[in-house]
Structures are given as C-alpha cells and as structure tokens.
Amino acid sequence: MMSSSQAAPRRHTRQREAIVRVIQASRGPLAVNDILERAQREHDGLGIATVYRTLKLLLEDGTVRQVILPSGETRYEMSGLGHHHHFQCRRCGEVVDLDVCPVAVLTGTTLAGGYTVEGHELTLYGVCPSCQE
Ligand SMILES: [Zn+2]
Ligand SMILES: [Zn+2]
CATH class of the missing domain: 3.30.1490 (Dna Ligase; domain 1)
Structure with a gap:
C-alpha cells in the first residue's frame, strides 16, 4: 500500500504538470480563473488555493511569468517566449x-x-x- 507521504508529492507533480500544460497550450496569457477552469478538466478536485500555490512556485523557479495588463489585471504565461x-x-x-x-x-x-x-x-x-x- 502506498503511504500518504509518497502519494502527496506525486499528486502535486501531476497538478503542477496539468497547470503548466494549460498555460503552454494557451494562445495568450491566462487569468487564474482560466487556469483553474481548464486544469479542472484533467483534475476534478483541483482548487483555487492549489492553483495559486503552484503559480507562486512556477514564478519562483522561472517557469512562468506575470503579465500585468493596462487594466491592472494579472495574467500568467510561459517564460522565454521572446519579445512579444x-x-x-x-x-x-x-x-x-x-x-x-x-x-x-x-x-x-x-x-x-x-x-x-x-x-x-x-x-x-x-x-x-x-x-x-
Ligand atoms: Zn472577444
Ligand atoms: Zn515590442
């Protein structure tokens, strides 16, 4: 039987991968709610707190970057897309x-x-x- 200490990191990895896939597949930067909605198609139980926590980690390790729109709204896109x-x-x-x-x-x-x-x-x-x- 799998212990919970092993299962938890694996679940986190799958959630992280789902969130990265959603951001990669988008034609433009996404709002947190867009990311949640699309990632939930793969992970029913995914919650907004997990999306926020994962985005914070992805920002820290440089996988994603924030886009601040003129309206002040914050969105997220992959880093390294080049000038656009x-x-x-x-x-x-x-x-x-x-x-x-x-x-x-x-x-x-x-x-x-x-x-x-x-x-x-x-x-x-x-x-x-x-x-x-
Ligand atoms: Zn339109
Ligand atoms: Zn330019």
Whole structure:
C-alpha cells in the first residue's frame, strides 16, 4: 500500500504538470480563473488555493511569468517566449499573443534630452473575431 507521504508529492507533480500544460497550450496569457477552469478538466478536485500555490512556485523557479495588463489585471504565461505583445478584446476580455512588434524605437536608442531606452511594454486592444460576428 502506498503511504500518504509518497502519494502527496506525486499528486502535486501531476497538478503542477496539468497547470503548466494549460498555460503552454494557451494562445495568450491566462487569468487564474482560466487556469483553474481548464486544469479542472484533467483534475476534478483541483482548487483555487492549489492553483495559486503552484503559480507562486512556477514564478519562483522561472517557469512562468506575470503579465500585468493596462487594466491592472494579472495574467500568467510561459517564460522565454521572446519579445512579444498582447491584444485584448474589449468585449470578451480574451488576450492573445501577437507576433508583431509595432514599436519603432529600438532598445538602446537615446531620446532627446539623454533618455536611454531599455525596453517597452505595449498592449493593443480592440475586438476579437468572435465578438465581431
Ligand atoms: Zn472577444
Ligand atoms: Zn515590442
């Protein structure tokens, strides 16, 4: 018979893997509730506290990163996706990754007055195809 001290870490590993799979499979950064809802399709008993605890660990070990949207909402995506931006639908709230960078000012550029650019953040918003129908 399996002892509970062995079973618990294995359950945690499976929950962690399910949460990572959900974030990897998404077309854009996910809110905690999106992650919970999708991960519950694999793990019925998964609770919001487990999602929060797992996200904290995944942030600490650098597997995922936080995305703060202009609305102040926090979402999560995989680290190491490279430079990219997001589009948020103003009707349904869906956020998707974009593969274009519309910013013409390059990192390292010195602006008038001596301000050196080290990076940028930008979120585009509008209406997604489903909401346009
Ligand atoms: Zn939409
Ligand atoms: Zn950019």
